[in-house]
Amino acid sequence: xxxxxxxxxxxxxxxxxxxxxxxxxxxxxxxxxxxxxxxxxxxxxxxxxxxxxxxxxxxxxxxxxxxxxxxxxxxxxxxxxxxxxxxxxxxxxxxxxxxxxxxxxxxxxxxxxxxxxxxxxxxxxxxxxxxxxxxxxxxxxxxxxxxxxxxxxxxxxxxxxxxxxxxxxxxxxxxxxxxxxxxxxxxxxxxxxxxxxxxxxxxxxxxxxxxxxxxxxxxxxxxxxxxxxxxxxxxxxxxxxxxxxxxxxxxxxxxxxxxxxxxxxxxxxxxxxxxxxxxxxxx
Numbered sequence: 001x002x003x004x005x006x007x008x009x010x011x012x013x014x015x016x017x018x019x020x021x022x023x024x025x026x027x028x029x030x031x032x033x034x035x036x037x038x039x040x041x042x043x044x045x046x047x048x049x050x051x052x053x054x055x056x057x058x059x060x061x062x063x064x065x066x067x068x069x070x071x072x073x074x075x076x077x078x079x080x081x082x083x084x085x086x087x088x089x090x091x092x093x094x095x096x097x098x099x100x101x102x103x104x105x106x107x108x109x110x111x112x113x114x115x116x117x118x119x120x121x122x123x124x125x126x127x128x129x130x131x132x133x134x135x136x137x138x139x140x141x142x143x144x145x146x147x148x149x150x151x152x153x154x155x156x157x158x159x160x161x162x163x164x165x166x167x168x169x170x171x172x173x174x175x176x177x178x179x180x181x182x183x184x185x186x187x188x189x190x191x192x193x194x195x196x197x198x199x200x201x202x203x204x205x206x207x208x209x210x211x212x213x214x215x216x217x218x219x220x221x222x223x224x225x226x227x228x229x230x231x232x233x234x235x236x237x238x239x240x241x242x243x244x245x246x247x248x249x250x251x252x253x254x255x256x257x258x259x260x261x262x263x264x265x266x267x268x269x270x271x272x273x274x275x276x277x278x279x280x281x282x283x
Contacts, residue, residue: 085180
């Protein structure tokens, strides 16, 4: 049976010398099995993910600010499956310990502040796993592609992002950044589907078609941003994502690896279990 391992997922790390042209969006690195085998691989970490996330949440409740937390940053072109990836991974978790937010076009109030102002309000709290469906990287990527700000401002924002993520890491936030990398043809299929299915109409935005003409510019912007912000405490992974189940399986594997490395035990009782059992029996 074909097997996709955590080691296979870790090989998707981008690094400082990342070239986006080296990543084939249609590929499934580390996995050469069929659909049925991939379906089994997709679910094999679910029980462990639930246990690890429950331990994290319990430590947040028991230890407060000294407990770690996790921030998952998902980026990708429109229709790359960011929302679906979050739903499928987070479906294994206890909802009370998780939180998801998306960052669309800034409001007028948000535009009156620095670009990180609206992001900081959603920093993970101890014991939480937070997912950003798009993030502070939007204020580098789209702004650069459309030349809404100059290169000096882009440089300032990239430096601000590095400082922000280092600040989070110093507070005990474990960061994982993932680009779901799809092909233009795959995006075209997804956009067409959104015009054909009634349950997808609400997802369709005509401006997505206009953005397709900037595809190469976006790829260059992604490559540069990933190279410049990849760090030990905030690594980037680029997952080929034309095969959605593969992408979601890889994401689960990366989350398992991160949570395992937290090496969290269950918080000890702050009461005497034997005494409390007797009290319960006699109540």
